[in-house]
Amino acid sequence: MTKQETYHTLLPQIESLVAGETDAIANMANVAAALHEAFGFWWTGFYIVRSEGVEELRSEGVGELVLGPFQGPIACTRIPYGKGVCGTAWQRAQTVIVPNVHDFPGHIACSSASNSEIVVPIMRAGQVMAVLDIDSTDFNTFDETDQLYLEKIAEMLK
Ligand code: SME
Secondary structure (H helix, E strand, C coil), X not given: CCHHHHHHHHHHHHHXXXXXXXXXXXXXHHHHHHHHHHHCCCEEEEEEEECCXXXXXXXXXXXXXXXEEEECCCCCCXXXXXXXXXXXXXXXXXXXXXXXXXXXXXXXXXXXXXXXXXXXXXXXXCEEEEEEEXXXXXXXXXXXXXXXXXXXXXXXXX
C-alpha cells in the first residue's frame, strides 16, 4: 500500500472513532495508536498547550507544551514556546516538516534514533491547543501527503 492508500483507509476509521467521543485526551490517545500502528513510526503523539489559567494569552506563547497521549519510547515532558520543532509549530501555528532533524536549529532530541519529524498544530478558536508530533528513524519520511492528511486528522480533533 502507498502512503496515500494507507491514509485513505485510516481517515474514515479515525473519523468514526473521534465522532462518538467528546473527550480530547481519549481521542488523541486513539489517534496516536491508529497512526502509529498503521505506519510503524518511531514515535507518534501529542503535546498539549498548558497555560495555567491564562487561556486568552495562549497564542502569545504563555505556558508550555506538556506531553500528552503517545505511542513509542518515553519522551521529554515539557517544551517551551518557540523551542524545538514542536515549539516552533506552536509559535508559527503551522505544520513543520523536518527532513533531517540534525539540521534543525534547536531540535530537541528526545531520542537519538529519530532522524526526521513532522509537527502539525491542532487549532481551537484560532489558537493552538496541542500539536501532533511524529518521529521517524528514516530521513525524509514526511512530505506534503502526510501534511495534507495529518491536517485533516487535526481538524477532527478540535
Ligand atoms: N523532537 C521534538 C521533541 C519531541 S520528541 O521528538 C517526542 C522537538 O524538537 O520539538
